[in-house]
Amino acid sequence: MVHSSGPSMAALGSELDRLAPALMADWKVPGAALAVVQDGQVVLTRAYGQRDLESGLPVTAATRFLICSITKSFTATALALLHHEGRLDWTRPVRDYLPEFRLHDPVATERVTVRDLLTHHSGLPAHDWMYLPGDRSPARMMADMRHLEPNLDIRTAHQYSNLGYNVLGLLIERVGDTTYEAFIRARLGDRLGMTLGFTLDELEASPEPARPYMVREDVQRPAPRLPFRPVAAGGISTSVAELARWMRLHLGRGEIDGERLLPAALVDLLHAPHVHCPNSAGGEFGEAHYGFGFRCHSYRGDRLVFHGGGLPGWGALMTLVPDAGIGIAVLTNRSPNEGVARPLTWHVIDRLRGREPIDWRDRGRVQREQSRAWMQAHQAEQARTRHPGTRPAHALEAYAGHYLHPAYGLMTIEARDETLHWSWRGLSAALRHRHHETFELPAALHPLLPDGLPLSFLTDRDANVVSLCVPFEPLVKDIVFVRTEHA
Known part of the structure; x- marks a missing residue:
């Protein structure tokens, strides 16, 4: 690992104590929790704001949040375990393990592999409204995929798909001979000493649950209580203190506290850039790729392995700098949360790598104003195309x-x-x-x-x-x- 001298953790903590509340005020984020890992140890945790505005309850490092699509890194790691044990070959077609799996295109049905779903390479676009109402089981959603039109041939381009990871959760159940939840708990969570939840009921029954919020027209309000049914794509909940153990495992290339859970080469494969992704992050960032349950790019010359996620009322970001042994996790109870999680993450990386931080808060203000201007133009365009003088052709x-x-x-x-x-x-x-x-x-x-x-x-x-x-x-x-x- 290559290290650079940075500030003391006390000095970094003081900087974050000034920056985080300011960012949260800018973006109307009620609560946030942050953990920093360096050289195999948790070196800093911070908690800001409130986990429940109505009750006035504060966020702590033990507050539980939905971690959204960081869940995909757990699903991919579980598949890596099964692959390593010879119970599945992720280069094989999905139908070798789930014969009932069907896509709209019969050729794609036979050809799509486990790796294709891991890298969002199936040819199927998101079709997010298939699962957002939260009223269908994972098995029902997989059965319905045969009726969804693709827009590309398989392996043509990366197209993010929670439905694909839903299928991977069902595959883990079939090959692992237990439920997805039981497999993840037994093979990953329990071995790491992590308490993981997989439903809103579990989250809400925990000692310190966060309550989700959204902002509409600059008004902060509770988010709707909507279960996320494709659990393997984004349904895990935990605290930032426990997520730090997950970062330590991956920064340790499969080893934590002297215990090896995965071969180092397999972790390297999870983190490797497999599929190119469109990149609009800006000049400080390199080309973007997707690995197996992780995203990959570089920031100011440092290789990053990360995943973020958001659902109504929840935002999460976990970022690893593997070559420097650094990991940062930020969880919030507001969506979207990029205006808080990303600037905090990049500030920590810059400081620990001995660089002068970029003023990401100021850039965020500019982006927010640009977003508002775009929204106003979009609303004006919608109004222009309404044609209020026309009438329906029928009663x-x-x-x-x-x-x-x-x-x-x-x-x-x-x-x-x-x-x-x-x-x-x-x-x-x-x-x-x-x-x-x-x-x-x-x-x-x-x-x-x-x-x-x-x-x-x-x-x-x-x-x-x-x-x-x-x-x-x-x-x-x-x-x-x-x-x-x-x-």
């Missing part, structure tokens, strides 16, 4: 009914009080007319609701309303829901 009752897509499920439209009302998988809202046969959901009515989502009704040659289409996944054609008589 509102003609649109009312049930509409079905084999993967996205049942959508119901009702006509009452001279307005169309939309409901779908636990979400509901009144629609407003946009133009002609297109209606749209309102903006920011619900923290999860897709803002301004347009729904266009389609007719047959006899002018009967027979379907509606919705742009749930922007990288493929609109998702078409066909009218059905059955709810």
Whole structure:
């Protein structure tokens, strides 16, 4: 390992004690917890703000947060264990282990390997609205993937997919002959002395649970309580103090406290850059890649292995500098949290590497203003395309009914009080007319609701309303829901 002289931990802690609250105020983040690992030891922990605003409860290093997509590093490490033990070969097709696995393309169904899912290389775009309502089991989500349209051939480009990691969780269950949760606990969490949760119930029953928050129109409010069903993609909860043990394991290349859990070469393979990713991080960062459950790039010349994540009300970032033995984890109870987690992480790296830190807070202010300007322009463009003078071609009752897509499920439209009302998988809202046969959901009515989502009704040659289409996944054609008589 290559080390540079930096400040004392006391001096670094004092700097963070000034920087963190300022960043949190900028981005309206209620609470944050941070841990720093160096040379195999936890050298610094910090906790700021409140884990529960309504109760006035403070964050501590033991406060439990959802770690979101950092979970993928646990899933990938579990697969590495099974691969090392000869119980699976991750170069083999997924269907060798899960014969029921199907994709829309029958050739891709047979060819997609475990490695392809680990690196988000299946040809399938995100299709996030498949799982966001939180009402489907992992097995049901995998079964529904056969009805989802890809936009690329397999191994064409990296396309982030929580649905792919959901399949990997089911694969661990099949090969490991136990539940995903039991395997992760027994083979990783318990051996590391980590207490891991896999459901919101477990998180909320813990001694120090954080409560999630979101910000809409600069107003801070509790986030919706939505279970994250593709658990293997982002459902683990833990504290920053315990996540430090996970960083120590990976910085130790599979060894912690004298005990080896994984061969060093296998950890190196998890951290290696396997698939190129688009990179818009800026001039201080090198080319971005995805490994197995980890992202890879460089920062001011230092190789980074990291993963972040966000879900409604939660934000997390874990960053390793393997060649310097440094690890930083930042957990927050607000989404998105990049304006806090990233500047804190990069400040710590700069200080521990003996460099003058960049003023990331100031850059963040500029980015925030640019984002607001873009949002205002976007809203203006939406208003311009509304065409308020047009009228629907049919009476509102003609649109009312049930509409079905084999993967996205049942959508119901009702006509009452001279307005169309939309409901779908636990979400509901009144629609407003946009133009002609297109209606749209309102903006920011619900923290999860897709803002301004347009729904266009389609007719047959006899002018009967027979379907509606919705742009749930922007990288493929609109998702078409066909009218059905059955709810």
